[in-house]
Amino acid sequence: MAGSLAILSALARSVWRDxxxxxxxxxNNLLLFMLLVMYQQVQSGAFFLIxxxxxxxxxxxxxxxxxxxxxxxxxxxxxxxxRIALRAGSLAxxxxxxxxxxxxxxxxxxxxxxxxxxxxxxxxxxxxxxxxWREGRPWSPAVVAVPKFPGRWGGLVRxxxxxxxxxxxxxxxxxxxxxxxxxxxxxxxxxxxxxxxxALVVVIALSTYAQALFGLDLPWGxxxxxxxxxxxFEILLAKDLxxxxxAAVLVAPLAFxxxxxxxxxxxxxxxxxxxxxPAPQMRWRFTGGTLWPNGFFQVVPLVAIGVAxxxxxxxxxxxxxxxxxxxxxxxxxxxxxxRGSTI
Amino acid sequence: MQFGGLKxxxxxxxxxxxxxxxxxxxxxxxxxSTLMKMLTGLLAPAxxxxxxxxxxxxxxxxxxxxxxxxxxxxLGLFDxxxxxxxxxxxxxxxxxxxxxxxxxTDQLIEALALENGRHTQAGQCSNGMRKKTALALALLHNPxxxxxxxxxxxxxPVTAQxxxxxxxxxxxxxxxxxxxxxxxxxxxxxxxxxxxxRGGRIVWQGPASELKGTLxxxxxxxxxxxxxxxxxxxxxxxx
Numbered sequence: 001m002a003g004s005l006a007i008l009s010a011l012a013r014s015v016w017r018d019x020x021x022x023x024x025x026x027x028n029n030l031l032l033f034m035l036l037v038m039y040q041q042v043q044s045g046a047f048f049l050i051x052x053x054x055x056x057x058x059x060x061x062x063x064x065x066x067x068x069x070x071x072x073x074x075x076x077x078x079x080x081x082x083r084i085a086l087r088a089g090s091l092a093x094x095x096x097x098x099x100x101x102x103x104x105x106x107x108x109x110x111x112x113x114x115x116x117x118x119x120x121x122x123x124x125x126x127x128x129x130x131x132x133w134r135e136g137r138p139w140s141p142a143v144v145a146v147p148k149f150p151g152r153w154g155g156l157v158r159x160x161x162x163x164x165x166x167x168x169x170x171x172x173x174x175x176x177x178x179x180x181x182x183x184x185x186x187x188x189x190x191x192x193x194x195x196x197x198x199a200l201v202v203v204i205a206l207s208t209y210a211q212a213l214f215g216l217d218l219p220w221g222x223x224x225x226x227x228x229x230x231x232x233f234e235i236l237l238a239k240d241l242x243x244x245x246x247a248a249v250l251v252a253p254l255a256f257x258x259x260x261x262x263x264x265x266x267x268x269x270x271x272x273x274x275x276x277x278p279a280p281q282m283r284w285r286f287t288g289g290t291l292w293p294n295g296f297f298q299v300v301p302l303v304a305i306g307v308a309x310x311x312x313x314x315x316x317x318x319x320x321x322x323x324x325x326x327x328x329x330x331x332x333x334x335x336x337x338x339r340g341s342t343i
Numbered sequence: 344m345q346f347g348g349l350k351x352x353x354x355x356x357x358x359x360x361x362x363x364x365x366x367x368x369x370x371x372x373x374x375x376s377t378l379m380k381m382l383t384g385l386l387a388p389a390x391x392x393x394x395x396x397x398x399x400x401x402x403x404x405x406x407x408x409x410x411x412x413x414x415x416x417x418l419g420l421f422d423x424x425x426x427x428x429x430x431x432x433x434x435x436x437x438x439x440x441x442x443x444x445x446x447x448t449d450q451l452i453e454a455l456a457l458e459n460g461r462h463t464q465a466g467q468c469s470n471g472m473r474k475k476t477a478l479a480l481a482l483l484h485n486p487x488x489x490x491x492x493x494x495x496x497x498x499x500p501v502t503a504q505x506x507x508x509x510x511x512x513x514x515x516x517x518x519x520x521x522x523x524x525x526x527x528x529x530x531x532x533x534x535x536x537x538x539x540x541r542g543g544r545i546v547w548q549g550p551a552s553e554l555k556g557t558l559x560x561x562x563x564x565x566x567x568x569x570x571x572x573x574x575x576x577x578x579x580x581x582x
Contacts, residue, residue: 148428148431151435152435152436152438153435153436154435155424155428155431155432155433155435155436156432156436158428158432159421159423159424159428159432162423162424163423166423216423217421219417220417220418220419220420220421220422221419221420221421221422222419223415223416223417223418223419224415224419224420224421224480225419226385226415226419227383227385227408227413227415227419228408228433228436229405229406229408229409229436229437230405230436231405
């Protein structure tokens with residue numbers, strides 16, 4: 001039993017370290033937006049809080065055994081009983097179980113507590129099965145299925161799309177967009193302005209990524225960029241195309257032009273931080289940027305230009321394009337000068 | 344090249360004849376990688392100039408990168424792309440058509456025995472496979488000059504032999520190769536031209552044919568003497 005306890009304690013340490021990596025959410029623009037909404041009306045922010053919590057807890061509540069190399073686990077002299085005990089004990093490491101316990105023993109929400117407990121067991125079993133199934137295969141078929149784009153930068157755009165699809169920002173934006181699409185399809189007397197606002201909220205959910213376009217390339221991928229015969233603006237453009245593809249797909253059914261204007265502004269502001277002060281990012285976490293000044297100066301003009309475009313003035317869309325291309329040119333020059341040595 | 348008060352590379356002046364394999368030798372921290380970075384335009388020298396195939400590295404960095412194949416120290420691979428996808432990504436960037444990129448990818452994968460890892464993401468590849476992928480990327484666009492930082496480090500003997508043969512074949516086609524390595528037994532067979540670096544300065548350079556003894560002897564004479572320390576806590580010697 002001592003062996004199982006030692007393994008569980010190592011797993012607990014690992015879960016604790018994992019929890020700390022979720023701190024990146026503290027620099028995410030969606031959090032900033034949620035706090036602003038909650039400041040106005042606490043209940044309105046609850047929806048965003050639930051989305052972020054579910055996305056944050058999901059990756060942590062999978063199979064904790066995937067943290068142990070399979071060969072190593074097989075080499076440990078553990079009997080069947082010990083393995084069963086280990087499996088049962090590892091359930092206690094699931095954050096969903098912690099939430100379930102709160103409901104079961106403190107708040108008296110028995111039914112919700114039991115549902116959460118059942119959910120945690122299902123997530124662990126599902127995680128275990130998927131770990132087995134994925135062995136030796138790429139870790140996410142959905143992400144790998146991204147097709148190659150044509151042209152000189154096609155391979156780069158595919159790689160950048162994959163990277164973007166492996167951060168939680170995308171999935172938060174997807175949930176928000178799907179909510180908006182359903183509202184548009186089934187909502188009675190839906191307010192047309194609401195779609196524009198929803199499109200901009202989707203772009204806000206994606207916008208922090210624009211501050212960290214090289215975050216998932218660090219450290220080795222940046223070395224490849226440095227030796228490729230590409231100018232800075234080409235490297236940034238490939239990344240921006242990936243960003244704009246995802247933003248366009250999500251906002252098209254809501255309000256395309258305001259969403260596009262917002263996305264261009266998010267990129268225009270984000271380029272500078274991406275090139276001069278990129279922060280390394282982790283997959284399956286929210287992108288961690290800086291709320292001040294980058295996040296603030298992304299969100300405010302993004303909303304302002306998006307709303308102005310939505311109100312029918314396409315001049316503002318032109319302004320967004322102008323800001324975008326100026327930033328692309330300027331930050332591309334910074335890259336050419338430094339060749340990523342600041343990264 | 345200077346980092347703070349430390350001169351990483353000082354007064355390094357040399358010219359490599361085209362179509363040769365030049366090996367840069369030196370202990371850790373001698374300035375080999377710094378020199379390699381200066382020659383590929385990744386670091387700017389404090390003074391002096393670097394020319395590659397007649398091009399000034401700092402005035403025409405993109406042109407140099409177009410004609411050069413570079414194996415960087417860190418390999419420069421994207422964790423989320425497979426071996427094959429890396430090659431498919433880089434071909435068009437160097438102006439190859441999709442069809443030509445696919446053809447060369449197949450040939451390089453076969454030549455470097457990468458078939459098993461073809462669809463494996465770089466993040467999940469072994470060190471040897473990653474090294475071979477980075478080498479394939481350096482060779483893909485048929486460069487005129489190859490800069491290889493430690494190409495034999497961390498690969499098995501068969502792969503090392505394969506890489507060596509590939510390099511010799513490239514030289515026969517007129518490619519100039521500049522490489523760093525610690526594996527003297529391999530580079531002894533390959534080198535046409537040798538540069539030995541110590542403390543950022545060139546302490547010996549010349550054609551390999553002018554070597555009086557073996558490369559190993561030259562290295563230990565010029566760079567650092569062999570040190571064998573006894574460890575008393577290992578107990579009395581059995582022989």
